[in-house]
Each structure stands twice: as C-alpha cells, then as structure tokens.
Amino acid sequence: PSERLSYSCTMTSATGCVVTLQNSMIKYIPRAEFKSLMLDCFSNKVQFINLSKTNHGSLSYKWNFWEGITSSLSDPAYSFKSSGMHKVTLILSNPPSACKDTITRDVESFSPPLVKIVGDTTYCPGLSTWIKASGASEYTWSNGLKTDSIEVKAPGGKFWLQGRSTTGCFSDTVRTSIKEEPNWSLLTNADTTICGARRVV
Secondary structure: OOOOOEEEEEEEOOOOOEEEEEEEOOOOOOEOOEEEEEOOOOOOEEEEEEOOEOOOOOOEEEEEOOOOOEEOOOOOEEEOOOOEEEEEEEEEEOOOOOOEEEEEEEEEEOOHHHOEEEEOOEEOOOOOEEEEEEOOOEEEEOOOOOOOEEEEOOOOEEEEEEEEOOOOOEOOOEEEEEEEOOOOOOOOOOOOOOOOOOOOO
8 A cells, every 4th residue: 555545445245335444544653762971970870762753653662781671761860770881772652553663772871889800810820911991991000001801920910990981081090900910830749659440269
C-alpha cells in the first residue's frame, strides 16, 4: 500500500447487509537521538537530554545503562558505578504503531576519587610489569606519557598519575610504588636418596 492513500473493503452478506471498512496508510518514522552532560566534576552523575522525534503518534522510552539499570523517563539522570566511558542505549517506541528505533552511544562520567592505578606492584628480576590507569578519558603519568598503560622495568620506582575528563575535570594525583623482586636463591636441605621396596621374608 502507498502512504496516505485510503483503502476500503466492502462486504455484502447473504441477506443483503453491506459493511464497509476504510483506513488510510500512515508511515511512522521515529528517530532516536540524545546528548549527555556531566552534572559536575565530583558526583559521577550524568544528565541525559532526549532529542528524539517522530512524524506521527507519541513516543515512549527505554534507557539501558548497562549496569542492570533501565529508565522509562524522557530525560533521566544516572550515577554510574565507575568513572570512564560507558555504553548507553536508548530504545524508542512510537505507539500506536509497532515502529521502533535504537541508538547506542559512548558516554563519559567522572568522579576524581574513582580514578586509580591497577596492576602488579612487583616484577621478577630481568622482566617488567604493566600498570594501567582507569576512571578517566585522558591520563598524564609522572614519566610524561599520555597512554592509559605504561611498562615498568628495572629499577622500578615511584609513579604518579593524574586523570582528566573530556570536559576538563581533573582528578587528584594517584600514586603507586613498583619494585623488583629480589633474586631469590633456591636451596635444598633434604635427603636425596630413597630406599628400594622393603623385602619381607
């Protein structure tokens, strides 16, 4: 059927009764869209601003924050469990039609206390270890690197990290110490001989 044209169906019963059904075709075009903003630099709470539209009918919403939490509000605010980048999905329904539209975006949240360094604090002699930053969008290490992970080799040492959000919020300075394990010597002090099976006569 073509959009906006009217279609009818006429039924005549055996006794001569006539019933006519008539309907017009309407195309529903929902478009899911949203933007987000951090409410401040401390709370890890993000405000979502719904920009969705449709050409007919009404809209209903299902937000999925991928932490076991959903919302049916038009413009919800949500506090994430961790800082950093998160996937957020908006599923848009357009009643009375069965039409839907879905959009997923990466959204940043930020709370300075949630910026941290993870990884081993020791490494074996002659080897190295990696430490990784989490909880922000950009990082600056004490050695000047801007990556989210750095490799630590001998002689180890003390390292600090500062995280920054895309909106200019800074974390406190996070610190850790990495050291090389001693070159342990393995000594044995035991009888290295065994007797054969005991013979019983």
